Amino acid sequence: MLNYIREREPISRAEIARETDLQRSTISAIVEALSTEGLVEEVGEGESTGGRRPTLLRLRTKEAIAIGVSITPSRTTLATSDLAGRIVEQKEFLTDPDPDNTLNEVIALVREFSVKNNGSIEGVGVSLPGLVDPSTGTAVYVPYFKWRDIPIAKTISNASGLPVIIDNDANAVALAELWFGRPEVSDARDFILVLVAEGVGTGIIFDGQVYRGQRGAAGEFGHMVIGTHAPVPCSCGNLDCWEAFSSEGAAKARYLKLSSERNIENAAPFGFRELVDQALRGEANAKAALVETAHYLGIGISNLVVGFSPEAVVVGGEIARAWSLVESALTETIEHSIRRGLPSAKILPSTLGEDPTLRGALSLVLAGKFAAAFAA
Numbered sequence: 312m313l314n315y316i317r318e319r320e321p322i323s324r325a326e327i328a329r330e331t332d333l334q335r336s337t338i339s340a341i342v343e344a345l346s347t348e349g350l351v352e353e354v355g356e357g358e359s360t361g362g363r364r365p366t367l368l369r370l371r372t373k374e375a376i377a378i379g380v381s382i383t384p385s386r387t388t389l390a391t392s393d394l395a396g397r398i399v400e401q402k403e404f405l406t407d408p409d410p411d412n413t414l415n416e417v418i419a420l421v422r423e424f425s426v427k428n429n430g431s432i433e434g435v436g437v438s439l440p441g442l443v444d445p446s447t448g449t450a451v452y453v454p455y456f457k458w459r460d461i462p463i464a465k466t467i468s469n470a471s472g473l474p475v476i477i478d479n480d481a482n483a484v485a486l487a488e489l490w491f492g493r494p495e496v497s498d499a500r501d502f503i504l505v506l507v508a509e510g511v512g513t514g515i516i517f518d519g520q521v522y523r524g525q526r527g528a529a530g531e532f533g534h535m536v537i538g539t540h541a542p543v544p545c546s547c548g549n550l551d552c553w554e555a556f557s558s559e560g561a562a563k564a565r566y567l568k569l570s571s572e573r574n575i576e577n578a579a580p581f582g583f584r585e586l587v588d589q590a591l592r593g594e595a596n597a598k599a600a601l602v603e604t605a606h607y608l609g610i611g612i613s614n615l616v617v618g619f620s621p622e623a624v625v626v627g628g629e630i631a632r633a634w635s636l637v638e639s640a641l642t643e644t645i646e647h648s649i650r651r652g653l654p655s656a657k658i659l660p661s662t663l664g665e666d667p668t669l670r671g672a673l674s675l676v677l678a679g680k681f682a683a684a685f686a687a
């Protein structure tokens with residue numbers, strides 16, 4: 312119901328009844344519970360369809376209630392958002408390989424946001440590019456910086472007085488897709504989110520929940536072996552991992568190789584974002600580098616589809632912006648490898664927008680609010 316109101320607000324109880332086949336009395340009882348929880352509010356009256364003018368409902372969005380912290384190998388981004396996931400304020404800094412320095416900057420900004428919002432912030436969600444144990448709030452291993460067993464949640468919570476939830480970046484983005492994604496994804500019970508960034512990670516949604524495995528370590532498919540002699544080393548150091556063939560770094564390496572006969576000085580330094588921009592403008596080497604990367608991305612996705620038979624696979628990250636260029640390479644590779652008789656899955660670009668891991672970090676808090684309303 313909360314999702315329904317969020318997607319269609321402002322909406323009346325009568326409209327919800329018409330569209331959902333739920334009893335009016337059931338809807339009224341749920342709306343009552345949601346407003347007691349402070350999740351839904353009434354906003355004036357809608358058009359009358361004959362009788363009394365209906366009262367319209369929407370999510371309570373007066374204030375920021377969540378802080379999201381997205382730590383990536385290059386940048387750390389913090390933002391506040393309201394209950395509907397709309398971003399209110401955003402700041403970022405360059406991630407320091409020293410965890411103490413990065414955490415101190417995070418804590419300073421969390422405090423600043425918390426004070427500014429006069430106690431309306433209910434929690435902090437942190438997304439990390441590595442192995443995370445959400446039950447203890449510990450970053451078990453972040454390969455880019457060799458962070459080991461860092462009590463991230465406790466450190467931020469002790470310093471800010473706020474509850475802190477942490478998760479692996481791909482799991483967090485999968486959660487964001489589940490709650491805030493397009494209906495084709497959020498309505499699916501089983502889907503896999505493939506996050507292409509500096510690394511490649513997967514978040515598995517199994518029966519409507521994130522599948523975590525022992526100590527939260529499930530979904531490390533970035534390290535499945537799909538070939539030899541990748542264009543770049545994986546974050547684990549090996550040259551045969553899916554990540555080493557399909558990450559942003561792999562695409563950049565392919566681009567540099569293709570461009571090497573020409574003017575390489577013009578090519579560097581540049582980021583993956585610029586590579587995507589160039590490809591979208593029609594630059595041949597950038598397009599070829601993305602298409603080849605999509606082919607390897609497709610090989611890994613085929614393996615996941617064959618093994619899990621999910622309803623959908625969602626590809627997130629900057630590469631989703633170049634969907635028109637990479638879609639056919641991806642789907643051709645996948646269709647080629649799906650064995651006859653086995654169902655295929657929908658392959659979709661993420662629609663979470665610019666900063667999926669930030670959306671994911673915010674979802675760690677927001678999904679908890681929505682889930683608490685379910686439990687109540």
Ligand SMILES: [Zn+2]
Binds near residue numbers: 548
């Ligand atoms: Zn690896």
